[in-house]
Amino acid sequence: MSARLAAAGIGLALFLLPWTTPGGAADRAAFDRCLREGDLLGASQEARNLPKRDPNDAFAWKKLGWFELMENRLPEARVHLRRALTLDPSDRESKALLSLAWYRTGELSQSAAIQDDLGFAALAELVATLEPEAYALEGSTSVRLGLLPNSRRPKFPVRVNGKEAQFFLDTRGGMSAVNDTVARAAKVERLRNNFLQFWFWAAGKWSVKNRFGRIDTLDLGSMQVRRVPVLLPNWKGLVDGLLGTDFLSHFQTTIDYPRRELFLRRADRGRAEARRAEDNPGTRRVVLPFFWTPGGQIVLQGRVDGTDAIFLLDTLAVGRPVTLSRRLIHRAHLPAHGGYIISLRRAGLFPRVYTEVRELRIGPIVQSEQKADIGTMYDFPPAIDHMQGFPIDGILGVAFFQGYRVTLDFQHMRVILEPSESKGATEGPACAAKPVAER
Template identity: 25%
Template sequence: MKRRFTFFISALPILIQYNFYAQPVISKLPLADSLYKEGQFEDAKAVYSEVIGEDPGNYKALLSSGKIALISNELNDAEDLLMKAMNLTPDESEAKQLLAEVYYRQDEFTKAVPLLHSIGKEIFAHKLESFRNKKPYDISDPEETIILKFVSTDPLPLMQLCVNKSEPLYFLLDTGASEVIINSEMADKLGVVQFGSDTGTFAGGKKADSQHGFIDSLILGQVTIKNVPVRLLHTVKFSAAAGGKKVDGIIGTVLLYHFLSTIDYIKGELILRPKNSDLEKKFKTISSYSSMPFWMSGDHIIVTWGKVNKSNPLLFFVDTGAAGFGFLCPASTIDAANISLSQESLEGIGGGGKVSLVPFYCDELSLGDVNQQKVFSAFGPFPEDLEYNQGFHIGGLISHNFFRPFSLTLDFSNMKIYLSR
């Protein structure tokens, strides 16, 4: 696997230089698919675009181009491409699923509903259908900057906020979560509107059911966000990540997506700015920062390029919720980075229950041009199917201990990550 990956990357410029325009459509598609699988999204996009130029009705090229536009958050382009793909093959479900994701990101829930019904996602469809006369994520003061101080920063950031005018509740912050999560034991008391459940995959590949729901309001500081879709999960088991406090819920990426979001580990606060905020002005006051592009698959799989030890560049999932660790990875990355594992094993807790893990240290771990040495890491909790289930290779999960010395900003409008000290 390692030898094949290295050869493919080194041969790529030759393939593009000498064969790109000469190849017929039928041979360009496998090249584009391979580029996509290895995370070379811009190169894959160029090849798919060439195919569409020669064959405007090519379903595979339209679908794959739509995927790339979606993960790049170019939602108008994604809608156009996926609509064309869906109209070409109305019986296929993948284009409908991806188009529903486009509308979900745009908070156009009513447009997503018929697509979800058509592919059998009835529970999710019913939840979004309940927003028919409501504006999702209706922010009381959209120009206000929200600053939430952490109650504690380690093992994971913990904050207080209110649900449906409740007393202050304890919420963890975790980009590895999608929608806001509410403790299922408190759902009735908090007045959460509940739908059915489905099964998700958590650390170690463990499965667990989570229920769909929505809440009337979420109060963060002086700002109220109305009409918020949520998931229900038994969150009390995460008390160790909250320093022993009872966990009432989790803030995930979908809420962060509605803002220019900064997790400031240094100052111990979450800053939610309006999406149109002037980042350049902010970073002119900072002497040291790095930026890097990212892509987002599904509703929270944020990936960007990094390296571990002397490995080739790999796409890493930015999941800040692995308490106590900076990096988790699959067996292929253990081999690629020449990591030696001990016989020692530990036990941790993930969303699906107890997880067995083998700890190790990365000699060097990097994200873009940001490097950290001797990062405490683990083998075992990385979900096995995550490595390829997004359609491209994910070589690891980069988490809390790596980001701890930084302020981490997620700019979903420009699809850039900023790290500053």
């Protein structure tokens, strides 16, 4: 199994329950339609309206709490998910979301107790071992690392329990991971096995056996991070490890693609600077709101030829700047070109097709007359859609951000892009998109 396939399952580790489909009630129709048509901003607004229409509907409070969780509004999410559980104490989805809200807040014992109640003993054990604090910092609170020149993806040197390794930055995965071979050499604490299940290609359901673990010390230059939860997949030497969004959410992370640098700074120190960058009307920075799904993916709202679309920000995707799903190709009535090529990785023929887009819009960024790859089920496995509750329509890969200095600000749920040169066109002097939610 390839490293990319295993990475696709990593984001599911902290959220293991499938989503149920809304029951079709009239007051849920608009919410359901927004998700189906790729309008997350509209769905967020509809989620706020659901409890107003029926304050005694557990579904309404659950969906409101779900969107607040994706907007990183954790205190509100906890309140509303508890309200949902008061109305329906048996709802396992609400329990799983509440556990994740406690985890992202840093209340580990509360999260572990709910995971144990749900029957996820391995995950509950992992969370409990992170006490008193996961991702505790020692040494510097900020660090600048040079990206390694032999990779098109963001790759940088680290030390795992004192052992040298090379990690990638993975915004598609929630949980970080260390190759089992590296983990054994570094004496990473090994916990229970866990099975991740997902659908892949036409081969049906795959079950991947992974073991949870905990890194005692992860050194990134002069910064040391203690008690880092990880998965321990067997990648047979292809990849040493990945840092997922669960790790990145504790920092303000900047990938400077033109200079080939990675900059990490403890999150609370970046609040004022991030807000100043957004408010300065003379800046060339582009500010895009994002959602952080329960599976750990960073997703952005966009439009393709006037059709709403949900894009995944993927720092591991190389190739054309944009890859679109076949679902979006049909919805937006886009053409398909190309044929088949030989793939040694997949041991056979597979389609290498592309489409042509008249206008691609991501916030204020507008690109015209662009070619985009058409992804396969390898790029858009149905399980990813199933686990986070809505379909992904496109992927923004490394090439899309190649000319930018990209900052991930989880405190304000913003991606800040500083172009080194003009990329497409932008609208508005401040280049600031509508925020996900005002704080």
